[in-house]
Amino acid sequence: MTGPVARATIDGNEATASVAYRLNEICCIYPITPSSAMAELADEWSAKGMRNVFGSVPAVVEMQSEGGAAGALHGSLQGGALATTFTASQGLLLMIPNMYKIAGELTPAVIHVAARSIAAQGLSIFGDHQDVMAVRETGFALLGSSSVQEAHDMAAVAQAATLSARVPFLHFFDGFRTSHELNTIELLSDDDLRALVPQTLVRSHRARSLSPEHPFVRGTAQNPDVYFQARETVNPYYARVPEIVEAAMAKLFDRTGRRYHLVSYTGHPEAERVVVAMGSGAETVRATVSHLYARGERVGALTVRLYRPFPAAELVAALPPSVKAVAVLDRTKEPGSFGEPLFLDVLGVLAEAHNAGRRADMPMVTGGRYGLSSKEFTPAMAAGVLAELARPAPKRRFTVGITDDVSGTSIAYDDGLDIEPGSTTRAVFFGLGADGTVGANKNTIKILGAEGLFAQGYFVYDSKKSGSQTVSHLRFGPEPVKAPYLISQASFVGCHQAGLLDRPEVLDRAAPGATLLLNTPHPAGEVWGTLTRTVQEKILGKDIALYVVDANRVAREVGLGQRVNTVLQACFFSISGVLDSTTAVERMKQAITKTYARRGPKVVEANLAAVDRALEGLARVAVPDRPTSQREADAPVPADAPEFVRRVTAAMMAGLGDTLPVSALPDDGTWPSGTTAYEKRGISDTVAQWDPELCIQCGNCSFVCPHAAIRSKYYPGPELDGAPAGFASAPLRARGLPGTVYTLQIYAEDCTGCGLCVEACPVSAPGQPDRKAVNLAWAEPLIGPGRQHIGFFESLPVPERPRVDFGTVRGAQFLTPLFEFSGACAGCGETPYVKLLSQLFGDRAVIANATGCSSIYGGNLPTTPWAKNADGRGPAWSNSLFEDNAEFGLGLRLAADHHLSLARQGLSTLRDALGADLVDSVLSAPQRSESELASQRQRLAVLSDRLAGLDGPVVDDLRSVLDHLLRRSVWIVGGDGWAYDIGSGGLDHVLASGRDVNVLVLDTEVYSNTGGQMSKATPLGAMAKFATAGKAVEKKDLALQAMAYGSVYVARVAMGADPEQTLRAFREAEAYDGPSLIIAYSHCIAHGIEMRTGLDQQHRAVASGYWPLVRYDPVLRAAGDNPFLLDSPRPRLALSEYTGRELRFAALARTNPEEAERLGALAQEAVELRWATYEEMATRPAERFPADARKEG
Amino acid sequence: MDLSTTYMGIKLRNPLVASPSPLSHTLDGVRRLADGGAAAVVLHSLFEEDLLSQAEHQIALAEAGSESSPESLSFFPEIPGADAEPRRYLSLLERSAATVGVPVVASLNGASPGSWSRYARQMQDAGAAGIELNLYASPAGPATAARTVEETHLEILGLVKAAVALPVAVKMSPYYSSVGEMAARLADAGADALVLFNRFMHPDIDTDALSLVPGIGLSSPPEARLPRTWVALLRPSLSASLAISTGTHSSSDLVKGLLAGADVVMATSVLLNHGPGHSEVLLEGLSAWMEARGYANVKQFRGLLASGRNVPSRERVRYVEALRAANAVQAGTW
Structure with a gap:
């Protein structure tokens, strides 16, 4: 060394x-x-x-x-x-x-x-x-x-x-x-x-490079x-x-003194049973084997580090000759194979060695799968594999870590095995993403690391982007921590949100005699009475020492708002015993001074105060000797939820998905629609509240709500009979409908408190400029009555679609959203567009969704937001990949077109049997307007009835494709990372195909889902990951590119700037019989804005000329008109009045002011140049645009 | 014609200095002010509280939504913290000082004793010709004694003087109980110049929106009378440089300032209204006036109308005369 x-x-x-x-x-x-x-x-x-x-x-x-x-x-x-x-x-x-x-x-x-x-x-x-x-x-x-x-x-x-x-x-x-x-x-x-x-090796590599000084050809055919x-x-x-x-x-x-081999053996020198593994699982196997070997078991672990080229000789040499049974673990699945790859390699190598006489005995070799998709692999499972090998007839192929009740592959194991040394402190913390728990734990690791302890931290996040829960697993000890699995026997459990305590996992991870720190508003003397019976039983059963602190109050009082992390960290140090409490407080304060210096002296002082105040507020609860509560936690889903939701989805929501057997899960990836409706998350302290007196019923709030938590209906006044107390309504503000009543219903438990609705509301109370017709109010008193109100609201008749004026935002609010309650960020700028799509076309839409934010909030389990209407119809949604989404969507169109053609053929064949008038009207129905679509639906219902009276192969065939006679709306949805970068080639090709697909690009100008990396949509001068120094290339003008084909309907929209234009563009795009492209400005948390101001930023983007609203309609060109419509007025704000309010631009001005100034000036020039181009285009005669060259039919 | 003067120990080509305005927020603006004829440019103030709150806000935005989702544990590269140097300001200062041919004075408004000296040093390193202390603070609470306010200001001046070798000016408030005494104490504590006076942008009220709105920032010519009076009063007893910073709208205001005894006269509103090139017009007016009266240089008439030694009684007489004249002003017809 x-x-x-x-x-x-x-x-x-x-x-x-x-x-x-x-x-x-x-x-x-x-x-x-x-x-x-x-x-x-x-x-x-x-x-x-x-x-x-x-x-x-x-x-x-x-x-x-x-x-x-x-x-x-x-x-x-x-x-x-x-x-x-x-x-x-x-x-x-x-x-x-x-x-x-x-x-x-x-x-x-x-x-x-x-x-x-x-x-x-x-x-x-x-x-x-x-x-x-x-x-x-x-x-x-x-x-x-x-x-x-x-x-x-x-x-x-x-x-x-x-x-x-x-x-x-x-x-x-x-x-x-x-x-x-x-x-x-x-x-x-x-x-x-x-x-x-x-x-020297580097130079040799360099010498082999392509160079005209010593030319050669590489890459021949x-x-x-x-x-x-x-x-x-x-x-x-x-x-x-x-x-x-x-x-x-x-x-x-x-x-370094650190010894590695291609294949390493650990365990009894004369082992009889050995497990072979790679990756972190191998470390778990090694640790388990060491534990069992110390207890005298003849077991061993073989770690394969070099997998290709496979080190056959080293493997044979490493495996003791005494070994009689080998289990090879693969963290992969190869359906249909004789076995997984590592298993096959080991089996082959040993067989050949035995054959060639290099190994006397051929051990039994079994192959198992474990740990797919980060499924836990614990010492208990490793020991279970070794135990299986000891059975008289071990399973030759097996799985471990799941219950496979379909193919019977899974093996049993003793879940209680704990091999960790007593010198290791184990602590788990349950919190929310927003409360700073993870950050505090990372800080704790630093503090203890500086004290010479070895530390390990692993953090588990749920899949929601708003209100997400986190679990931190921390280990500390005098030796390096080699335990790549979650903590199951924690000596300290921090429950940073009282509401999480009912999750079974929280106390299940506590070891007997553990300490539980609960953040609760209840004082120590009262808290016991607030706990459920199950929690009380677990506390008593495990002899848990319960401490409480009202961290939210302390944090609020010292000026830290919702950031309860410092308060709870101080309590952890005080009662966990990892350091003596005086040293701990001192170290914590030093760390605070260092860590928070970048946030300024006020924040440092507030955190220092939080430490002292936390310790004052910390109290141990005197726990009675028996459970006293009769209360149990609410079921995760309502009793009237569908059977699948109660059996499967509810278990996943409760954190018990690991316990579901194979048979519980769909075998082809098909899951039911609309399950977010059963997951009432209640993640926000404040929610929207409607003021019927002030409201002008414009629908803006409902239009922009990213979470579909604001719904409206109009209905005849008498329907109000039997309304629950406090159910709000107002006379409908519309001519010609006397006696009709309007209700704007807030779904309080689904509201994230983002405030976009408040910003979008155009009215203020007289004398109270800050009071709107929708305001944020404390959620708690609204939730109970709200449940009854929602129940009644949902029982009211849904306004009939053909009677709703889709052409206005006011009218669109009455269309049922078929995308609801997603886990997107609070105030998301994408989901209002997605929701609008679902409202306008959802009952006949098929959606191809690129991987990204929209596929995560759109399709991440346990619950998904794409829903069905009262007739059971709704968007059929699928995510193929990131890169192929346009092509995938085109495929859906091709299939639909083919089935339509089959249906038309079938109709023609059966014209006489079905009735010529009906068939002709079905075949010639225009199906552009909502009333035309409604008429077609009625005709198809009649057709279906008539088909029921017929039989034969043609009839059966027609029945299988009949639904295609209703114009199918194919949508291709994705973000800018897909549209501008990875899927750019495919998107371009699909737009050039001339086929009737609708593309919605949710343009956040950055890879939002993976954490804000630059894409080609990122604007000039913006800072992003991979563009730390500011992007020095102008954003690609995707709209202009698409217009060049002449056959593509193109729109650039920004809901916050002009919702009516957005609505118009969506309807025109969908109605257009050819490819359509909508590029939608989507404000995003990765812009570095207060999300509540997202709509105002959209307005500024348009007013500064950065995001000109345009439409390009080939139908106009065909009619001899200019197809290019510039929908936004001339720029009236300097670009800096838009960019200056976003961190992505402002941060660069602090890190590199010269570059920010230079890029800012160039960006302003670029805006002006593009505006000049657009203005010129808006005044061109039609013939100076390319014609749509597609042939009729 | 020699228009040169010396201000806070710095030789200037003329007595017109561009004081902080939106024009001095960019390198281009500073360059245009210098090209327009200003003998020196005072940059806008580095407001520490603004810097801190901006940094705090930026970090909060950068960290929003972080550590919540396994795919996006953060959304931004590392953003500089409140403890980072104010690069934007220092960069402007550095580039201005390096590229314009006139002295560039940095202006500083700190929020804590330690930060005044830290920023002052950074300004010195970035090439400032001098530092102007902007001692503006939000109105103190009713419990704060006048002497406490004064002691705090003197302490800050002491800290900055100790930290840098540059000349230091103090931009004074007109609201000290005894402006004259405070001026003398500041000068004794080492102020190389006093700038009279700081204008405080008091907010206005929008009666329609029922909200506070920013007040109008531009000055008017009568506002020059107060600083001019004080310059005239202080000139004979102070060796520190004196600057008039308010109400300069014409060459005649420039002349009046010099006659009262100012070493330089600062301009803001007039340059915002007419453009940075307007300095030329003001200076031409000054030259023309000097030529008409046969002055070859500024020294010959600077302080000509400063007060004599017997200040209290002369002032009293003037005050009474002025009051009488003001009361005689005719009201309008109605």
Whole structure:
């Protein structure tokens, strides 16, 4: 070992990126969870001018997709640079073609992968090895890490080995479990890295690059005569890889004392049962085996680090000759295979060794699957696998960690096994994303790390973007923490939100005798009486010491608002005993002074005050000796919910999804619509409240509500008979409908308190400028009565669609939203458009949705927002992938067109039998207006009745496609990351297809879902991740591009600026018989705005000319008119009056004022230039626009 | 014609200084002010409270929604904190000082004792020719004694003087109980110049919206009388430089300021109204006046109408005369 060892508590992504960045010259990047942080760190370091170990600042280049990143990587490598990329899952799949090329050309490179599931029956962002297993044939060497420390070390080993071996490497570690786990590790210094990767190897790589100074041809087309032989030339290189990797590991050992092997054995030297694994699961197996071995069991663990080229000799050598049974664990699934890949490799290697006489006995080898999509893999499960091997007839193929009651694959295990050393403190904290719990815990880790303790932190988040819950798992101890699984026996449980205490998980994770800290408004003397019986029983059963503090009150009083983190952190230090309480308070205050200095002195003082006040408010509860409560927690869903929702969805909502057996789940990824209606989250303290006296019934609030929590109906006055007390209504403000009543109903438990409705309301109370017809009010008193009001409201008749004037915002409010209560961010700028789509066309819409925010709030379990109307009709929604959404949607159109054609044929064939008049009217129905559509529905109902009286194959066929005779509305929905970047080529092609599809681009100008990375829609001068220094290229004008085809209806809209124009554009786009494109300004949390001001920012974007509202209608061109309509007035605000209010622009003015000034001036110029172009277009004669060249029919 | 003067120890080509305005918020604006003829440019104030609240707000926005969703644990790259140096201001100062040919004076309004000296040092490093202390603070509570306010201001001046080698000016409030005494104490404490006076932008009330709205910022010519009077009173007894910063709208106001004894006269509203090039017009007017009276340089007439030593009785006489004249003003016809 050389020099002092630096220690840090970092996560696997940072541990890896820190090495990859320092050992490379070019990083070709693209965001994808859970690997994005590696790319983000590289980008930030590069922007700060941080140098690699060779003395240069790596160039970090974001590409349009992972396919693009792989291409740029290939080029960089062929150009002789040291280059890398970071990816996962679908991203890695997109790299496959280039991976074959890079390997085929024997090019040294390392790709770092935070291994993740592949989208199959559903997408999952979580960890397993499906992605890396999908590339095992590419020729890349595969090197797996099982911990944060290993990820740091193997990143260096991979880089050293690739340059020696000339075989490219894929270094992988488990997504989330390792990529996101904070752990205290020893850092490799620059000198360590230089020692591992000598400059001579770098120069050799450079010498093989493409250069006109020594020209050659690489990438030929080869024919049957030589391709095969040429493919075999690489064998010697692969043969050398194991030796080279082992040598690099040995060198690492020399410098650090950390010993790794290609295949490592742990356990009894004469073991009889052995488990083989890779990744973090291997660490769990090692720890479990050590525990069992210490108790005398003849068991062992074999960790495979180098997976390709498979180290057959090393595996045979590592496995003790005494072994009689081997279980090979694969964190992947290969349906239809004889077994999963690692199992097959091990089985083959052992069989061959036995055959060849290198191993006397052939052990029994079984193969099991575990841990898909970050499913927990615990010591109990590892022990269960070993126990299974000891049975007389172990399952040859099995799963562990689930209950498979369909195929019977799962094995049993004793869930109570606890192998962790007593010296480790284990604590879990339950909080909300918004309350700062995770941040405080990260801070705690830093404090304890500085005290010389080893720490581990792992954070579990739910899938909602608003009101999300977090669980923090923290371990501290005098030894490195090697426990890559959640804490099940916590000595400390912090419940930071009283409402979470009823979740079974909270107390289930408590060890006997644990301490529970509860944040509650109730004083210590009263709190026991507020608990449910189940909670009381658990507290008594586990002999839990209960402490309480009113952290919300303390936080409020010291000026910290909802941020209860410091208060609760102080209480944790005071009662957990990890440090003595005086030292803890002192360290915490030091940390506060340091951490919050960047937020200013007021925040520092408030947090310091919070520490003192917290300790004053902390009290232990005297717990009685028996449960006293008769109350139980409310059921997660109402009793009248559908059976599936009660049986499956409710369990998932309660955090019990892990307990669902295989049989409970749909087998082809098909889930019921509209389940968010059963999940009443009540996430906001304040909710909208309607003032019927003031209201002018304009519908603006309902129009902009991102969560469909504001509904309106008009109905005859007598319907009010039997209305519950307090049910609000007002006479309908409309001529010709006397005696008609109007109600605006707030769904209080679904309201997120975002305030967009208040901002959109155009009226104020006389003398009270801040009081609108919709205001935010305390939720609590509104919720109980609100439930009754909603029940009554839903029993009122729904206004008939043909009687509603769709052409106005006022009218549109009466259309039932078929997209409701999503988990999108409070105040989301996308969902109002999505909801509008569902209101206008949802009952006949099929939706293709690109991966991104809209697929997450639109399709993330347990509950989904796409709903059905009273007739059982509603949008049919699907997410294929990120990159292919336009093509996927086109496919839906092609299928619909085909079925329509079949239906028309069938009708013609059966014309006489069905009635010529009816058939003719069905075939010639125009179906553009709502009343025409309603008439067609009626005709189809008659048709269906008549078909019921007929039979025969033609009749059956017609019946199967009859619904296509109602004009189907095909929508392709996605964000700008899809439309401008990864799906750009496909979108362009689909727009050029001439087919009747409607594309809605929810343009947030950034990759919102993965955390705010730059896209080609990001505006000039804005700061984003991957554009830390400000984007220096103008946003692509997607609208103009689409207009160039002449056959595409195009609109650019901003609901907050002109809702009527938005509505008009949606209706025109849908009615247009051809491709339509709507680009919708969607304010976003990633803009750095108060979300409540989102609509005002939309207004400013338009008023400054940044976002001109336009429509391009080819129908006008065909009629001899100018098809280009400029719907917004000339710019009347300086661009800075829009940009100055958004952090994405303002932050750059603080970090790099010169650049901000320069880019700001250029952006203003660009606005003026574009406006001039648009103005000119708006005055052109029709013939100066391209004609729609499609033929009729 | 020699228009040169010396202000806070800095030799200036003429006695017209551009005081803080929206024009001095950008490099281009500062350049235009200098090109227009101003002998020095005072930048807008670095308001520490604004900086802190802006940083705090930005961090809150950057952290909104973070640590909530597994895919988007944050939405922004790291944003500079409240403890970061005020790069925007210092960058403007640095670029202005490096590119315009006249001295650029930085203006500072701190919020805590430590920060005054820290920012002053940073301004010095960024190339400021001098520092003007903007001692504006929100109206103190009714319990704060006048002496406490004064002591605080003197303490700040002391801190800044100790921190930098640059000349330091104090932009004074006209609302000290004894402006003259305070001026003398500031000068004794090391102020290289006194700027008379700070104008406080008191808010207005919008009777339709029932809300407070920002007050109008531009000055009018009569507002120059108060600082001019005080300059005339202070000139004979103070060696520190004196500047008049309010109500300069014509070359005649410039002349009057100099006659009262100011070393420089500052202009804001007139340059906002007529453009930064208007300095030229004011200076031409000054030259023409000097030429008509046969003055070859400014020294020859500066302070000509400053008060003599017997200040109290002379002033009393003038006050009574002025009051009598004002009361004789005819009301309008109605």
